[in-house]
Amino acid sequence: MLRHLIVTALLAAIAAATPSFALSKKDKQETCKIGADAQNLQGPDRAKFMKNCMANRNDPRGPATPKQ
16 A cells, blocks of 8 residues: 555656647646646746746756757
8 A cells, every 4th residue: 555655656747747748839828827836836936937838948957058
């Protein structure tokens, strides 16, 4: 029983960490609004977040750099 609980918790954590891929611009905007609401963003901070989210630039790790 404990094993099932652990597996369920791990799957939930993995699912939450997986980026959401919106099918359309409207879907992406709804996803970004949910993210802004979750962070309680208002005013310029919300606008900045929405702009970056819609442009897929909201990754806190920064841009990927190719390995040479």
